[in-house]
Amino acid sequence: MSVISLYVSAGRPGYVEHALTVSGVDAIVLDLEDSVRDADKDAARDLAAELLRFYDGLPPRLLVRINAPGGEHLDADLAALVPLGLNRLRLPQVRTREELDRVLARIAALTEESGVAPPQVELMIETVAALRDLEEIVAGRPEITALTFGGEDYLRDSRAVGAPDDLWEAKRVLVEKATAVGLPAYDTVYSNLHDRDAVWQDAHRAAGLGFAGKSVIHPAQSPVTRDAFAAAASQ
Template sequence: MTRMRSWLFVPGDSEKKAAKAAKSGADVLIFDLEDSVAPTQKDAAREMVAALIAREEPRDWALWVRVNPFDGDLTAADLDAIVRPGLDGILLPKAEGGADVAHLADEIAKRELAAGMTPGSVRIATVATETATALFSLSSYAPAHPRLAALTWGAEDLAAAVGATSNRDEAGDFTPPYKLVRNLALFAAAAADTAPIDTLHADFRDLAGLEADCRASRRDGFVGRLAIHPAQVEIINRCYSPSDEEIAWARRVVNAFAENPQVGTLGLDGKMIDRPHLIAARKTLGL
């Protein structure tokens, strides 16, 4: 499976930005048909993204598309244009729970069949916190739909929905309501056993702040991050990749339990480790 550390947004109507993004080193490119595309450019964006998907050329990144949300009348046309061989996944904005994933999956399946694609080949990720209603449906992602590959969160639309004057404090940190949302999204992804992807760092010039934020994010359990500029990709990839020391330790933990399958707790380098350490080690190696 393709790594999912960096998810770089690319406006769906800009061939210049698409070409630059393809060389960025991002694990996932998300060609956007939603917010970054003006209403008058939606058809042109669909045509451009469809042409990119259809290109038969090797690539070392996964091709995803952010479609327009179900609360409008644009989603069906988006899906008609993009569900074709070469598409890896769809990011659904303003999702309001597992029912939306199931509905999107049904719509994808019809189009996969018509396009002669392998059933289930197109995966789904959701932006799961962009409406107030969505927060009360986070538990519905579990058990996860087979297509669900990742869950991320966002604060901008949510702030607008509740009438907040800002979602950040004077120091630039998220205010308590949005820290809560971040934490709930992380736990919702864990409950669904799907990849938790952290939200974007909006100031793409603040690379030091991005790095500090990414390190804290990975510490807490996120495995990747959204990006809005190619300059952010290298930092994101580095911060969400385990170090050589982490990998070596994880392998030792896994091997120690493999050699002692009859025990639940054992000592390693003067430390007591148990089953939670084994689970964490396997997750590290999975990265």
């Protein structure tokens, strides 16, 4: 069964309230990263913490995309959310095993101090280096439960380092490597909100490559995406 994840910005409280009522999606990704301006990061984090307190953790289908390693916001996200029982998170922009080890060590320390269970981690693959070294990065790390592709960031990085920028080839490699390490891979978002046929074609092609699911950025994309994955599975 395909997993459809809906992104919602934690910088828009009204959007979050609406997203929690949306049916037909398997996961709601409360985003603290790309969709939140630096000036709004603290307020977005506070909103995520309020939800954690209200739900005594989070509902199974709600997870949080925290900020990236190397910036000023990651540790604040972890310190605020992990002790409250955050059960799932998406970790963006990891480039090396060392970066992942540091983040997971910090999570382990916070869970030990607070006596909560460690969160499951969906690792975002958004750089050429991360895709190249994927097996090394995730080896022996049971905390990693899924891989998800960050297409726009990957495209920017590939151009910056002079690598080929064919996203579909990168997606094929990701699915191949995810299969080799025994993890599901979820495809990146498709940004065109208004072309139903294009949304369907993009999702159908992703399903054909072997992705286990896909992220969307609007509730209207969800049924189209699910139909595309179902069609691919029936072929």
